[in-house]
Amino acid sequence: PVVSGERLKRYIYHKICSELPEGPFCIVYMHSTVQKEDNSPGVTILRWIYEELPPEIKDRLQVIYFIHPGLRSRLVFATLGRFFLSGGLYWKIKYISRLQYLWEDIKKGEVEIPEFVQNHDDVLEHRPLTDYGIEPDPLHLTEVPNTAYSLGRYEERLTSREFMS
Numbered sequence: 330p331v332v333s334g335e336r337l338k339r340y341i342y343h344k345i346c347s348e349l350p351e352g353p354f355c356i357v358y359m360h361s362t363v364q365k366e367d368n369s370p371g372v373t374i375l376r377w378i379y380e381e382l383p384p385e386i387k388d389r390l391q392v393i394y395f396i397h398p399g400l401r402s403r404l405v406f407a408t409l410g411r412f413f414l415s416g417g418l419y420w421k422i423k424y425i426s427r428l429q430y431l432w433e434d435i436k437k438g439e440v441e442i443p444e445f446v447q448n449h450d451d452v453l454e455h456r457p458l459t460d461y462g463i464e465p466d467p468l469h470l471t472e473v474p475n476t477a478y479s480l481g482r483y484e485e486r487l488t489s490r491e492f493m494s
Contacts, residue, residue: 334374341378345386353391357431357440361397361449379418387417394434396425397449427453 345354379387395402403424410419425431428442428450 334377337374338378338381342382345382353389355392355394355435356390357394357396357435359396359443359446360399360402361446373413376414376418380415390421392434393418393422394425394431395422396428396431396446397453398424398426 382390398406406414406419406422410422423434428447431440
């Protein structure tokens, strides 16, 4: 579902200002199964949210973990991120292609990972080229059982042509 930028901003402010203990913190953004037209916040909204944070909160924010970034997201941030995001925000983003890499920085269990994110991670483990925008088997034909006849209807055409000459 589509969430407005204003609602996202209010949610982030509420979480940071009311539930966050003192000291440094990080944000974990899960981009799993995001579709550009449906539920992607976009670079401008992220910049807008960050720019309106109080300076003391910006200083406490150490890193933003960007879980499961797609090829489009990586390209947008790599090309336009330096122009549209302030330097402070741009250099705090760390791309995490698999959950196993997140556990190198954060203790497992400190972050609640939704089931759909874990499922997406499992899919990526079996199809690593999807990280680069390559879907090796988009129709999932490798899961279709083999048939007894490899030529099927074409085999019948070949045999009928022999009798025609």
